[in-house]
Amino acid sequence: MADRASSSSPRPGSAGARSWWGWGTIDQALPDAECASLAALVPGAAQSPLPVPSITSLELSAPRVTAPAALAPLLSADPAERAAHTYGKAFRDVVRALYGEMAAAPDLVGRPRDERDVVQLLDWAAVADVAVVPYGAGSSVVGGVEYRAGDHSGVLSLDLSGLDRVLEIDRVSRAARIQAGVLGPGLEAHLRPYGLTLRHFPQSFAFSTLGGWLATRAGGHYATLHTHIDDLTESLRVVTPSGVSQSLRVPGSGAGPSPDRLFLGSEGTLGIITEAWMRLQDRPSHKASASMVFERFPDAVEAVRAIAQSGLHPANCRLLDPGEAALSGVAAGGGSVLVLGVESAHGPVDGRLAELVDLARNHGGSPVEASADGDSAAGTWRSAFLRMPYLRDGMARMSVISETFETACTWDRFPELYEAVRRDVGAAVRKVTGASGLINCRFTHVYPDGPAPYFTVIAPGRRGAEVAMWDEIKAAAMETLGEQRATVTHHHAVGRDHRPGYDRQRPEPFALALRAAKRALDPAGILNPGVLFDAARP
């Protein structure tokens, strides 16, 4: 079978139109008054929101390259297109957009309709010395879609959202061949009639693409077992300047180093992922959840460790530290909250939930009282989770620094890491902002050998200095993670922003191998330059 995916991106101007400067859709952005009342909770915040510039008012430099006639239908130099493809959606991206800083705008935006278009655009770019920055839906929070290298003749933002089809479904093996540009909701809508799901729900689900997930080793919503997109990948098709790579579609293989694992996480530096065979699952029909509150955070951590090592594989296992629990509105009074969820497509899950609750209870947890519509803490937390990026944008307009960083470490190191982050990043926040701010922590994913802690920082910024202030705090955070031997990123990717920490973390012989692979696959050095490494240029 090969039929058209049932959904596509909303049209500009419609209720669901995408915001060019901030997260998600325009209609979900906070009105000015809400921005102000939100910021009123942050001592030292600005009094009024930064205005949102009109996209037509931005000053962009003239494109330095022009589209060759044969490729003209695929390329646009429209200022609005270029502006909307300049940044990802990190705090520092949103702030710069609000200030109308558009120096990094690509010269052209390319919209290939199929793989052949991708090949032709790469061929032209290699000859014309044009840097190619792959762009899925632009949700990068690490500078992954923002050109900074500076020495190319021009920059092409390669928007892959036209490759949005589900090409084949193999119901027997539960897998599908899917184009890289499909957004999360479109993909799931297409799989639903078959009773199937990719079951990969990152926070950015509605505004990110399969290709982006694969290129950045995205983490899904589910807390245990198959956390990264890596494990859901059966085979990849990748257009490189040196040829098209198509790996064999098999459930497992021991034939040499995995070809897919080289491209997973390559962040557009080695090739453009155009399609993938992805492993699917039956849609869960049984679900149950519960939330537990702990007086002492270390007890809650031990409970989560016991759960992660129990083999019970909860779908959800989010631990919110006291600050995070209070911020999300799921618990006041200084408690830590553990949100547990279990799912199955095959049978009842109540017994498994009861076992999980018992484990939590054995470590000092008590149930949070559920409301009539089920588990209240889980529901409150989930609403807050999906709303969070819009609140972040509202706070950015109030010049409030509101950003996150995330990592993973082994269990033996977590207590020290947690203390070190709160101490050292806390000191950086005080130094930079003069305020104590908030540094909260939650676990997004947990493994038998350790958690993936996710930190949120909120502190008042000074108007006009927001980006520099955050960059200084983030540098301190990266320094602390490195000292603590925790990874610079568990699922946000490296991009350009994480380079200092990544360069320290990556084993030098592996860096040699990666640069050599880059030279072999991208000899002209045009693919997403500056991401992961500084590649030699011919």
Next chain:
Amino acid sequence: MADRASSSSPRPGSAGARSWWGWGTIDQALPDAECASLAALVPGAAQSPLPVPSITSLELSAPRVTAPAALAPLLSADPAERAAHTYGKAFRDVVRALYGEMAAAPDLVGRPRDERDVVQLLDWAAVADVAVVPYGAGSSVVGGVEYRAGDHSGVLSLDLSGLDRVLEIDRVSRAARIQAGVLGPGLEAHLRPYGLTLRHFPQSFAFSTLGGWLATRAGGHYATLHTHIDDLTESLRVVTPSGVSQSLRVPGSGAGPSPDRLFLGSEGTLGIITEAWMRLQDRPSHKASASMVFERFPDAVEAVRAIAQSGLHPANCRLLDPGEAALSGVAAGGGSVLVLGVESAHGPVDGRLAELVDLARNHGGSPVEASADGDSAAGTWRSAFLRMPYLRDGMARMSVISETFETACTWDRFPELYEAVRRDVGAAVRKVTGASGLINCRFTHVYPDGPAPYFTVIAPGRRGAEVAMWDEIKAAAMETLGEQRATVTHHHAVGRDHRPGYDRQRPEPFALALRAAKRALDPAGILNPGVLFDAARP
């Protein structure tokens, strides 16, 4: 903690002394009479066993290189050492050893005592143009430890069995830092007092090392979920000629392509794995098993697919086709047998076993009657499984071709693959041997998206032509797997024997990247030349 591993290899001459020509230990080899009675079951087999040559009677050419004085304590030119390090343990290896063919013998055998020794040996080898063939315990069945390239000044077999210590145990995170040369039993003996296990039990468990498992992406005994050693790997330490690579020890990371995944499956071509942090598990305390018999093999396949997609994660899920079931002695009368097992370190597993049995029953399975000591088919099969390599050696002495090949494919392709293998490899067997022989199949591992079928071929060979005959059959098998788009190997690795199939299967851009990585890490081209690819030599 850092204490000495509690077990070491048996001393030569002891009851457990290793066989130099065949599988495992000398005392387990079949006596002549048993070889003959076994072969009597194969029409057309030889009448008397090939004699086992004395290791001291072998004719080896003089070593072409001599050890430099400083490294002399680490190197041996002893003919017995060289002979024992010449081959792996494939059928073709055993036969050639029986015939005393020793042209491939390494010039020297190196036995580093620590990582510094490894570095020094590599440094010398690069300068002296000596090929280095890493050797764990020599269980390769794909020519992985046999030098064939021919153009180096000499060959060093690098025996890593001296690096056999467990260096650290992190009970909290359930992980251990382990040297690469430790054998399976020694490793498990060291972990047992902590209530921990690596739970990686390949058929070669007693005669293979952690480093070998990692370098070849070994498959363990367990049928679902974590099948390959890859998933149990937290971080690797690898000595390359361009430096030592130490990856960060974290439970998960999204920081660029995984460094470990480049070395996993690199089969000694990119570096020498010297130690690894491995994820451990609590030792299972609850176990249950059951066996089901099916009249029709396709029904059994459907049952296994349902089980693999059920999320129940059985520890054991081996399906034996009618021929394999008969050969293993678990079922006569043409039935297929499914051996199911469940394990847990945390709680009773009877409910899960009952669910699995129900799934099998829904697809036409009936329980095999258990004997007093539990599940008889599982026990019979397990004994046969561990005894199999010794029987293979006994048949090899009777010039009976007795060998295996294995693969993985998606469920939608399995019925056709099964038919194609029986048809096309069957035709090759008849053409080569004049007999119909046996081609049996079992599933060693199963995934939601497909099985890993493992084929056994038994047919009478002609004395003196055994290797050439098998090579022709194996070439047909590789051809069929390629046509069927099944992987050339699920867990036996590529080595030198699988090169034709692997070269076709590997995406060409990935080959470019891999060769480039090779040049960067091993510029002199000394590491296991001929495995995975033909590397350019300076």
